[in-house]
Amino acid sequence: xxxxxxxxxxxxxGVLRVLLEIDGxxxxxxxxxxxxxxxxxxxxxxxxxxxQVVPLTDRIDYLCPMTNNLAYVLAVEKLLGxxxxxxxxWMRVLMxxxxxxxxxxxxxxxxxMDIGALTVFLYCFREREEVLKMFEMISGQxxxxxxxxxxxxxxxxPLGFFERVREFAGRFPDxxxxxxxxxxxxxxxxxxxxxxxxxxxxDAIALGASGPTLRGSGVDIDLRRDMPYSGYENFKFKVPxxxxxxVFARYMCRVRELRESNEIVKQALDxxxxxxxxxxxxxxVLPDRExxxxxxxxxxxxxxxxxxxxxxxxxxxxxxxxxxxxEMGYYIVSDGTAKPYRVHMRAACLANLQTLPKMCEGKLIAxxxxxxxxxxxVLGEIDR
Amino acid sequence: MALAPxxxxxxxxxxxxxxxxxxxxxxxxxxxxxxxxxxxTIYIDRANLREACALLRDDAECAFxxxxxxxxxxxxxxxxRFEVVYHxxxxxxxxxxxxxxxxxxxxxxxxxxTSLWPGAxxxxxxxFDLFGxxxxxxxxxxxxLMPEDWEGHPLxxxxxxxxxx
Numbered sequence: 147x148x149x150x151x152x153x154x155x156x157x158x159x160g161v162l163r164v165l166l167e168i169d170g171x172x173x174x175x176x177x178x179x180x181x182x183x184x185x186x187x188x189x190x191x192x193x194x195x196x197x198q199v200v201p202l203t204d205r206i207d208y209l210c211p212m213t214n215n216l217a218y219v220l221a222v223e224k225l226l227g228x229x230x231x232x233x234x235x236w237m238r239v240l241m242x243x244x245x246x247x248x249x250x251x252x253x254x255x256x257x258x259m260d261i262g263a264l265t266v267f268l269y270c271f272r273e274r275e276e277v278l279k280m281f282e283m284i285s286g287q288x289x290x291x292x293x294x295x296x297x298x299x300x301x302x303x304p305l306g307f308f309e310r311v312r313e314f315a316g317r318f319p320d321x322x323x324x325x326x327x328x329x330x331x332x333x334x335x336x337x338x339x340x341x342x343x344x345x346x347x348x349d350a351i352a353l354g355a356s357g358p359t360l361r362g363s364g365v366d367i368d369l370r371r372d373m374p375y376s377g378y379e380n381f382k383f384k385v386p387x388x389x390x391x392x393v394f395a396r397y398m399c400r401v402r403e404l405r406e407s408n409e410i411v412k413q414a415l416d417x418x419x420x421x422x423x424x425x426x427x428x429x430x431v432l433p434d435r436e437x438x439x440x441x442x443x444x445x446x447x448x449x450x451x452x453x454x455x456x457x458x459x460x461x462x463x464x465x466x467x468x469x470x471x472x473e474m475g476y477y478i479v480s481d482g483t484a485k486p487y488r489v490h491m492r493a494a495c496l497a498n499l500q501t502l503p504k505m506c507e508g509k510l511i512a513x514x515x516x517x518x519x520x521x522x523x524v525l526g527e528i529d530r
Numbered sequence: 531m532a533l534a535p536x537x538x539x540x541x542x543x544x545x546x547x548x549x550x551x552x553x554x555x556x557x558x559x560x561x562x563x564x565x566x567x568x569x570x571t572i573y574i575d576r577a578n579l580r581e582a583c584a585l586l587r588d589d590a591e592c593a594f595x596x597x598x599x600x601x602x603x604x605x606x607x608x609x610x611r612f613e614v615v616y617h618x619x620x621x622x623x624x625x626x627x628x629x630x631x632x633x634x635x636x637x638x639x640x641x642x643x644t645s646l647w648p649g650a651x652x653x654x655x656x657x658f659d660l661f662g663x664x665x666x667x668x669x670x671x672x673x674x675l676m677p678e679d680w681e682g683h684p685l686x687x688x689x690x691x692x693x694x695x
Contacts (some may be wrong), residue, residue, distance in 0.1 A: 180674065180675065181675040184642075186684060186693075189689075189691055227567075352648050353647075353651070354596065354597055354647065354650075356604070367621050367624075373624055373626075382595055464617055464626065466598070471617075475599060477599065477601060477617070490599070490603075500648070501683075529675060530675075
């Protein structure tokens with residue numbers, strides 16, 4: 147029998163359609179069908195100036211918007227050869243890790259809810275509300291922040307922001323303890339997740355899986371530590387790796403990442419340097435509004451950047467960052483004009499979704515829900 | 531900060547381990563190389579792509595065991611029109627490499643890499659869907675993102691941004 151799961155389904159985390167060919171409760175074949183959220187973002191990017199693409203990138207992986215911003219902005223800065231001031235780099239790391247915490251909270255809440263633990267969902271979203279308020283404080287937007295710009299940040303962090311983040315980071319480990327108390331030792335959770343959706347390391351590498359999906363199978367690679375970007379080499383953090391290759395292993399990886407991200411946030415707050423938040427490149431970075439209102443050159447630069455954009459030297463670049471889901475890469479080809487010639491987003495989840503048949507064929511239908519949750523898919527990234 | 535100029539001379543780039551291995555295996559398969567912005571790009575002839583990738587994956591020194599991405603760039607109206615771009619990552623060495631295959635617009639087809647990396651499946655389907663490049667040997671080459679009955683390949687440069695509807 148062929149059973150259709152989705153595209154509108156509470157457990158598929160977005161508009162994912164999965165065709166299940168089943169024999170009783172056992173799955174014979176599983177085939178994901180995607181494309182319901184395809185909005186042609188890659189094509190749209192070719193019609194916009196480089197700085198206009200930044201808000202588009204937020205919406206690709208909408209649970210970690212600042213990570214997308216970071217990957218795109220780093221790629222363009224690599225094309226331009228811009229040097230970013232240290233304060234901007236540390237702020238980027240701080241916001242990136244808060245975004246990772248945010249994304250993992252959604253993952254934990256929805257994954258637990260799918261399996262049946264409804265309380266965890268509300269607990270996670272209580273913390274997420276705090277982080278969203280912090281995002282609103284710093285950029286005016288709760289989710290689609292577009293806070294990073296080519297050359298630095300959009301705005302200075304407001305007064306009181308760092309105190310608020312420090313206070314959150316002080317409370318957060320206890321909250322993670324709360325989530326673990328509810329789930330990690332829970333016999334129902336362990337029965338639903340241990341031994342379920344196994345994915346060996348060779349299969350994971352061959353299928354292109356990355357992030358916790360790969361680290362849950364014992365492969366120790368994390369782009370923040372191994373190929374660092376935006377100042378990550380200055381931070382000390384552990385990379386959780388698990389050996390059991392099942393849903394529980396990936397769960398433990400991500401929960402430990404919540405704690406590690408909190409540590410990175412604390413380190414970023416402690417070591418935050420002083421200085422400018424934008425690179426010194428008047429033709430590329432918008433001037434401060436005060437200067438723009440009083441100095442003629444700044445006004446002219448502002449006008450030219452907004453109306454004509456800035457030309458980027460021809461070439462191509464592939465910049466990958468470690469998103470909460472894995473390797474998110476931006477491949478940008480420039481032909482020397484102010485609009486990108488081609489922007490391609492390497493979505494971590496598109497490759498991770500390919501592991502679904504390997505994980506679920508021959509297993510029970512109920513395990514499909516656990517497997518989809520453990521991959522942590524976001525359809526915005528898959529479909530673009 | 532000034533950018534270093536791109537190096538495209540094969541002679542100067544011969545020392546790079548992946549390029550050296552490929553040149554030692556079959557020098558005619560490599561049609562060019564470029565080192566720009568700290569990234570290595572090697573242009574491969576389309577008939578030799580699969581074997582070149584197998585060589586890079588199985589070689590003990592290079593060990594490019596992870597296929598990050600398969601995508602395409604359309605250089606309409608220049609010929610050869612399409613450039614299929616492969617990004618490889620070596621997990622043991624933490625190195626990246628970009629391979630490119632140039633295809634002309636008449637019959638753009640290249641061998642599929644799904645026999646080496648099953649993870650190339652969706653990436654190649656997406657390139658087929660949005661650019662029209664056929665991947666011979668692909669187990670299920672159907673449209674991935676656009677509806678099955680869609681006509682045209684949206685990411686080609688002669689397809690308007692607004693679409694046809």
